[in-house]
Amino acid sequence: MDDILDWIGGQLLIAERRPLRRHRALTIPTGRRVVLVAAAVVLMVLLAAVADAAGLINVSALWQQQPNVPSPEGVATSIPSDLAEAYAVLRQPRDSADALTGGPAGGYAAITVPGGGGGHYGASPSLSRYLGTIDGTAFWLVPGNLGSCLQTSNDGTSCTSNARMETTGTLGLLAGMAGHPSTVLGAIPDTASIAATTTDGSPATVQRASNAFMVSGTNLETVTIHPQNGRNYTIDIPETPAPGGIGPASGASGR
Numbered sequence: 367m368d369d370i371l372d373w374i375g376g377q378l379l380i381a382e383r384r385p386l387r388r389h390r391a392l393t394i395p396t397g398r399r400v401v402l403v404a405a406a407v408v409l410m411v412l413l414a415a416v417a418d419a420a421g422l423i424n425v426s427a428l429w430q431q432q433p434n435v436p437s438p439e440g441v442a443t444s445i446p447s448d449l450a451e452a453y454a455v456l457r458q459p460r461d462s463a464d465a466l467t468g469g470p471a472g473g474y475a476a477i478t479v480p481g482g483g484g485g486h487y488g489a490s491p492s493l494s495r496y497l498g499t500i501d502g503t504a505f506w507l508v509p510g511n512l513g514s515c516l517q518t519s520n521d522g523t524s525c526t527s528n529a530r531m532e533t534t535g536t537l538g539l540l541a542g543m544a545g546h547p548s549t550v551l552g553a554i555p556d557t558a559s560i561a562a563t564t565t566d567g568s569p570a571t572v573q574r575a576s577n578a579f580m581v582s583g584t585n586l587e588t589v590t591i592h593p594q595n596g597r598n599y600t601i602d603i604p605e606t607p608a609p610g611g612i613g614p615a616s617g618a619s620g621r
Contacts, residue, residue: 513528
């Protein structure tokens with residue numbers, strides 16, 4: 367399930383970088399689209415709450431299967447202790463640099479948009495921590511009660527469960543056209559390390575800023591996260607990536 371949600375997180379990351387397509391048959395103004403989407407999500411949540419109260423469904427089970435259903439625990443009001451144990455930055459007092467700013471979706475809109483990964487995991491912008499900046503891209507870790515998100519200033523948002531965030535972290539692949547750089551970015555816990563290889567087998571340069579990382583190049587082969595539990599997580603870079611990129615889980619495997 368985490369792999370599916372990671373993939374969806376990657377698609378959200380890609381969607382933030384693309385304009386909405388217009389169709390001749392029906393054109394809905396952008397403002398109305400947002401209202402309609404928000405209304406549909408609210409209606410779905412209300413129906414789920416009523417059905418759960420009546421004993422017809424189990425919201426927790428629905429949450430597991432539907433990535434657009436908000437966290438049944440709501441938005442986090444504090445940082446989960448296991449997550450804070452995995453990331454020292456989350457144990458530090460919050461200051462002005464930790465506030466989410468910028469981004470293609472306007473600040474932390476991607477975290478709070480109805481039906482998004484941030485809401486699904488209960489991620490709270492009020493708990494965010496600034497990780498640093500790499501090549502002009504700022505990174506923030508946004509904790510939630512069931513999962514957490516990595517918010518960037520230029521390259522969207524990626525969310526995953528806290529179980530994964532505490533072990534392997536989260537990563538995303540922005541794939542370029544053939545002959546153009548592909549970029550892998552993400553965040554890993556304190557006890558994990560990361561390595562990358564090129565197509566000729568030599569090490570690729572990994573740029574770091576606290577728990578955040580970025581690897582970019584035209585000849586990337588693999589990026590591997592080495593967690594403390596020894597179960598490596600590797601993503602294989604497509605030889606000829608599709609235009610626009612792919613989600614984080616595609617091509618990834620435990621090794």
